Structures are given as structure tokens and as C-alpha cells.
Amino acid sequence: AKITVKNDPKITAQDLRMASYLEESLPKGHFTDMTEAVGRIVIQQIKTTEPVLESALAPSDLTKGGMAAIINPLKRAMAVKVDDVVGVAGFLHPGHLVDVLVSLEKPGEKRTQVTKTVLENILVLSVGTQDQETDDKKSKKVTVVTLEVDLEEAEKLALAVNHGRIQLALRGYSDTDQILTKGINVN
Numbered sequence: 001a002k003i004t005v006k007n008d009p010k011i012t013a014q015d016l017r018m019a020s021y022l023e024e025s026l027p028k029g030h031f032t033d034m035t036e037a038v039g040r041i042v043i044q045q046i047k048t049t050e051p052v053l054e055s056a057l058a059p060s061d062l063t064k065g066g067m068a069a070i071i072n073p074l075k076r077a078m079a080v081k082v083d084d085v086v087g088v089a090g091f092l093h094p095g096h097l098v099d100v101l102v103s104l105e106k107p108g109e110k111r112t113q114v115t116k117t118v119l120e121n122i123l124v125l126s127v128g129t130q131d132q133e134t135d136d137k138k139s140k141k142v143t144v145v146t147l148e149v150d151l152e153e154a155e156k157l158a159l160a161v162n163h164g165r166i167q168l169a170l171r172g173y174s175d176t177d178q179i180l181t182k183g184i185n186v187n
Contacts, residue, residue: 011040016052029054045095076154077125079146080161081132082168092145096124097171100147100157104164106185116183117169118156121176123148 016034021027030051031037041058071077092098100119106112126146131139145168149157160166 011037011042011052011057013038019049019051027051027053045093071125071148075148075150077146078149078154078157079144080157080166082143082145082166090143091170092124092127092168094124094126097173097175098122098124098145098147098168099171100160101167101169102160102164103167104160112185114183114185117179117181118160119149119153120178121171122153 013034016037018034021030030053037052037057040060042056043058044056046052046056099117100122101115101117103113103115106114124145125148128144128146129141130144132142133139147157157166
């Protein structure tokens with residue numbers, strides 16, 4: 001069975017189509033009947049025309065809960081608004097890893113901004129848009145990225161969002177190094 005990409009993590013019959021494979025090239029964890037995959041929750045990104053495998057799905061007894069079903073134990077899902085102009089939101093997809101940077105005014109000093117990396121190697125759970133009213137009462141679309149964080153990371157992220165402007169930096173999948181930075185200012 002192969003899937004068509006969508007935002008809903010639960011597979012429907014319309015998302016699937018059968019594809020032919022040589023018996024010796026069947027991937028491990030494949031489905032021979034589409035009904036076995038219908039109703040299952042996707043926990044890893046599956047691209048259009050990519051085979052649906054058991055390893056990309058939540059356990060079969062987990063059929064509800066939406067995003068709550070795909071969050072790892074001891075983690076939380078936290079949504080943040082991202083400015084497409086200054087971020088990489090247009091290139092982000094579920095499964096990507098990002099660093100979170102915050103720019104804010106230095107405490108006690110006016111007009112002295114500092115930018116600091118506050119979180120590293122954070123998993124993107126979903127990327128979507130929502131309507132937001134502007135000052136002139138018009139509606140504009142903003143990108144909302146849902147990140148998987150532990151409780152301490154959630155606290156840092158909440159503080160960063162409330163006191164500054166955040167930006168996401170896309171990481172390569174093989175780059176898991178943590179780098180301690182001092183932050184940067186105009187000087």
C-alpha cells in the first residue's frame with residue numbers, strides 16, 4: 001500500500017492505493033491489504049508514492065487522540081507562530097529537526113538586541129497555517145509549527161515566545177551536536 005501525503009495523521013481509504021512489487025523486493029512491514037492500514041495513525045513522514053510500512057505507524061490499538069498519539073513519552077507538543085519572511089517555515093515538514101533562536105532586548109538596556117540559540121535538535125511534529133487579524137482589521141495567514149519538547153524545553157520556548165521574536169533554523173538529520181553559544185548582539 002502507498003499513501004498520499006496530508007496533514008491528518010489518521011489514514012483513510014482515499015489516502016491509499018495498491019502498488020505492485022516483486023515478491024523478493026517487498027519491504028519489511030508492508031501491507032498486502034489496504035484495509036489493514038486504514039484508520040492507523042502515521043508517526044513518521046510518508047511521502048507521496050512511498051510504501052506504507054508498519055514502522056511508520058502507531059500501534060494498531062492506538063486509533064484516536066490525533067497528535068497526542070504520536071508524541072514520545074515525557075514530551076509535549078507546543079505550537080509556535082513563525083514568520084515566513086525570516087524563517088524556514090516554507091521548507092519545514094513533519095520529521096525535520098530545528099534549532100530555536102530568540103531575539104530580544106537586553107534587560108536594562110534600550111535598543112540593544114541580543115540573539116541566542118535557546119533550543120537545539122527539536123523535532124517538528126506538524127506545520128500548518130492559521131488566520132490572524134492584523135492591526136488594520138484584515139486577516140493574514142501565519143505559519144504555525146508544532147514542536148516536540150520536554151517540559152524544561154517548553155518553559156524556555158514559552159519564555160522566548162513571550163519576551164522576544166523566535167526564528168527556526170533547519171538542521172540536517174545527521175547533525176545532532178549540541179553547541180553552546182554566547183549569543184550575539186550588534187556590536
